[in-house]
Amino acid sequence: MIRKNWMTIIGLLMLALLAVGMVALSSDSGATSDPGEEVTEDDRSYAADYGVSVAEAQRRLKLQDDAGDLSASLAADEAATFGGLWVQHEPDFRVVARFTEDGEATVRPHIEDGPLADIVEARTATVALSTLETDQRTAMNAVSGLDTRSESGINVFENRVERDGFLRLDK
Numbered sequence: 001m002i003r004k005n006w007m008t009i010i011g012l013l014m015l016a017l018l019a020v021g022m023v024a025l026s027s028d029s030g031a032t033s034d035p036g037e038e039v040t041e042d043d044r045s046y047a048a049d050y051g052v053s054v055a056e057a058q059r060r061l062k063l064q065d066d067a068g069d070l071s072a073s074l075a076a077d078e079a080a081t082f083g084g085l086w087v088q089h090e091p092d093f094r095v096v097a098r099f100t101e102d103g104e105a106t107v108r109p110h111i112e113d114g115p116l117a118d119i120v121e122a123r124t125a126t127v128a129l130s131t132l133e134t135d136q137r138t139a140m141n142a143v144s145g146l147d148t149r150s151e152s153g154i155n156v157f158e159n160r161v162e163r164d165g166f167l168r169l170d171k
Contacts, residue, residue: 037058039054039058042061043057043058043061044057046060046061050089050090060089060093062115063087063093063095063115063116063119064087066114066115066116067085067087067095067116070085070095070097070110070111070116070120071084071085071097073110074097074106074107074110075129075130077110078099078106078110079128079129079130080100080128080130081099081100081101081102081103081106081128082097082098082099082106082128082129082130083097083098083099083100083124083125083126083127083128083129083156083159084097084098084125084129084132084154084156084159085097085098085156086156086157093119094119094120094121095116095119095120095121096120096121096123097120097121097122097123098122098123098124098125098156098159099122099123099124099125100124100125100126100127100128103122103123103124104122106122107120107122125159126159127159127160129154129156132154132159132160132161133154135161136152136153136154136161139152139161140152150163151163
């Protein structure tokens with residue numbers, strides 16, 4: 001009789017531990033911004049890297065997609081003044097868009113009533129991104145006929161074309 005009671009108690013304890021474990025697992029993966037949305041490793045990594053909840057990580061990662069769409073839209077529609085765009089994660093999360101003139105007025109119609117409306121910051125750029133891209137192609141074409149190897153990129157933070165890597169004469 002005593003043995004039967006102990007077996008029942010042990011069984012109940014194991015059942016309780018299993019229930020606690022399941023609750024712990026569901027609370028970790030259940031912290032989503034959308035109840036139907038699965039938590040990914042990217043969500044968890046972002047949350048850990050930036051000290052935010054998984055739900056906030058999911059929100060920010062979705063906003064990054066929206067920022068990519070905004071960048072494409074600005075490059076197509078505002079090429080004459082658009083200087084580039086990036087997502088800033090710290091000290092606060094925001095999208096920074098650069099323009100050669102009238103940045104606030106230029107970006108506003110692209111973000112009104114959308115998910116980025118409150119987090120886009122317009123800054124001034126000296127040169128439009130389209131001009132930087134043209135300058136980069138011109139520079140790369142100029143060195144392509146030489147016996148050199150060079151790479152370049154556009155630094156939207158500094159609003160300039162930069163030479164990446166090295167320039168070497170191959171003889």
